[in-house]
Amino acid sequence: MITANNVADAIRKKAPEYLAESWDNVGLQIGSFDQPVKKVLLTLDVTNEVVDEAVAGGFDMIVSHHPFLFQGLKTINTDDYKGKLVEKLVKNGICVYSAHTNLDKANLGLNDYIAGKFDLDERAPLKPDKDEQLYKIVVYVPTDYTEKILKVLGDGGAGFTGDRYSHCSFRVTGEGRFKPLDGSNPFIGTPGEVVKVNEDRIETIVDGRILKDLFPALKEAHPYEDMAYDLYPVEQADIMKKSGLGKIGTLEKEMEPEEFIEFTKKALNIKHLRTAGEPPESVKKVALCTGSGAEFIGLSKVKGADVYVTGDLKYHDAQRARENGMWVIDAGHFGTEKQVVNLLEEMIRGRFGDGEIETRVSDKNEDFFKNY
Ligand SMILES: [Zn+2]
Structure with a gap:
């Protein structure tokens, strides 16, 4: 079963939400991440016509570029345009996910x-x-735990270079030494005695913005009482920045x-x-x-x-x-962005196999301007 969160993940992999500008409102707009999803409708804007199209076509999810809720909603008055849309979406079990400036900047x-x-x-x-800052993270781990740590690093988004490769890392095996002191509760060895351990030195690259999520997961997976690691900022000229x-x-x-x-x-x-x-x-x-x-x-x-x-x-x-x-x-705003639906569709289709999920580009999404 594919959930709204799985669909969102297909987009986040390429356009992480941390890239969004601070004034933006990206992510889930309506519904639940746990909602099962079979049909996704893609649009630049969430308008009444697009929502009607989603209802008529039996879609469970709308993915838009422009956030459905942007300026903050103080009331959900179902007599006005937005309130009616919220009601219609909720009643029909349609969730809405938006990828805006994170998608622009990825x-x-x-x-x-x-x-x-x-x-x-x-x-x-x-x-x-300006917020892109890479770090080199080095983790020292007993060799039995190497695969576990590599998985946590890779799944957590470290070793993601140039967006075309993930789970990149380098490791060498060597000898680690430490002496547990009184009061310690070492994973290996006894307090007061120097221990030699076969350790791997795992190194990879990580975007500073994911450290706050990655670090606790890493500490959890690492067997030592005090995780052995180094973290170095990587010098990046503007020309090397990717986002x-x-x-x-x-x-x-x-x-x-x-x-x-x-x-x-x-x-x-x-x-x-x-x-x-x-x-x-x-x-x-x-x-x-x-x-x-x-x-x-x-x-x-x-x-x-x-x-x-x-x-x-x-x-x-x-x-x-x-x-x-x-x-x-x-x-034009629409002219430069209307192909976003094709990009979103590619991202979703690239993640799921044939028949797993149905996607469609809305044919009700149009330019608010008319040219004559
Ligand atoms: Zn726009």
């Missing part, structure tokens, strides 16, 4: 997915996450601005876009940020991008683009 998250549509090479976060907002990378071949406009429409599968600022002679380096990215116009310029593709620009953002000499393409 190395292989939404910005990377869209960068892939542009075939960008040498991708890096446009604004690397962050937006992406920057280079096109396979240089393009004329007009050609790039058509290329963008194809990459994003949209019919309309607008531009601001003077186009460059040619486009090679592309910065992008899905959703609302007006704040990174200056950063794109500083990082040497020839164009910045984002959504939700206001009139004075366009003015700023022109004043900064940055060519900006506003492809």
